Amino acid sequence: MHVGLRGLNLASHLLFLTITHCSKLYPSIHTWVTLSPVPTFRAWLHAQLVAGTASLSSDTLQTIEIEFGVNRFAAPKWLLAQLDTHNTSPRFTALARRVLVRLCATYVCFARQVATHKIIDPVANFHLQNGAQVESVNFHADTADRGVSFGVMINYKYSMHLATDNTSISYQRDSTVAVSPSVVPLLINMSPSHHHPFLQAIQDLDHNKKHDIHVLATQFAKGTTILRRGQLPDAVYFIWYCYTAVYRERCDHYISCSLGQVRVDTVPSSILAQGQSFGDAEVVNGEPVRFSVVAMSVCHVLFVRHKDMVTLLDLVPSLRPAAPPTRMDSRL
Known part of the structure; x- marks a missing residue:
């Protein structure tokens, strides 16, 4: 490549030139x-x-x-x-x-x-x-x-x-x-009967070409606070692979980890494992997060942004009763 072209993403430029040209045709x-x-x-x-x-x-x-x-x-x-x-x-x-x-x-x-x-x-x-x-x-x-x-x-x-x-x-x-949404079942190592109702509804909407609800995949590093107590939830998260802890108010107890799940050593115990979700009850009920959620190791999750979750609940009102109780300690 000519020295004067260094730093230019020519492949991206050509890609969008092609798409723009074909869109006109x-x-x-x-x-x-x-x-x-x-x-x-x-x-x-x-x-x-x-x-x-x-x-x-x-x-x-x-x-x-x-x-x-x-x-x-x-x-x-x-x-x-x-x-x-x-x-x-x-x-x-x-x-x-x-x-x-x-x-x-x-x-x-x-x-x-x-x-x-x-x-x-x-x-x-x-x-x-x-x-x-x-x-x-x-x-x-x-x-x-x-x-x-x-x-x-x-x-x-x-x-x-x-x-x-x-x-x-x-x-x-x-x-x-x-x-x-059609790729989501490949990322969740669970049988279809155990898929979260929200994810299933997103797949159904996609299959019927009724609406685009966007699912995103991301990674959180060890120690990252995914949701902080008192904040309004920015998304609903679905765990693919993790060590995740739920910190209760005024709790700094020792966290013991095992593959795919984490337990907070309080009574009752709190566990977030592969296939589980968090932030869903708070989004459905329009309330702030009750407990901080922290990645205890590299944590891979799928998530749906708050605005897309609101759209999903409007499109599929029957999902509202499917939301778990508001208190995290009663649903983990």
Whole structure:
């Protein structure tokens, strides 16, 4: 590149020139979707499986144990040995689809650079900083021999009336990733019957093309106060992976941690674990937060901003009775 062009994001400029030109040719089109590779996913997945830290759902581990006779503790390294030839067996291909799609969604939403907190994958980082959202994860999208990352590819969606403004600013300022409601089930390692009613309603609205309620993914560092006692809630948060503590008024007791949950050693005990939410009762009832919520280690969450939650409650009034009681100690 010519020295005078250093610091200019030419790829972004060309992207929006193309979208602007096509929008003039086809004025009825407002949404643009890419089909993009995930070039660093394979290396990340390899490291996760070798270390045994890949987030495999209980259903996946059970399938590996029952159908393939592999002990769940040996499952990560067994998967690593099988993935390169996952097309040879229809039975294993079905398992590979489940594993690769879920973990790739996790990767592009939560795997972050230590220094900047931006997403590790360069292609994802490019589209997210330009205002796209993670629209879908596609298995066997690239079956060529030279295909990367087991052929998994991502659709990034650009909605010109919104994504290029709010979503881009949110990612560049706070490293929040915009996520399509259709991707949410891939990020919550729970059966559909256990999904939060708010998330289920958002997915239903998206499926019926009635309204866009925006789900965002973010990461909180150890010690971050996510919600502070007395503040009005800025969002409803859904825990993907965490060590999270609920601090009661006048409480500075010792916090004991275990994977995916934290207990405050008071009576009654308070636990926030994977799949649980906070801020929802306060948003529904229009009241301030009663207890401070603090990340005790790196905490990955999905969240829906307050204004979008208000819109959701207006669109689906039946959700109001589904809100938990107002006192956090009675619902944890």
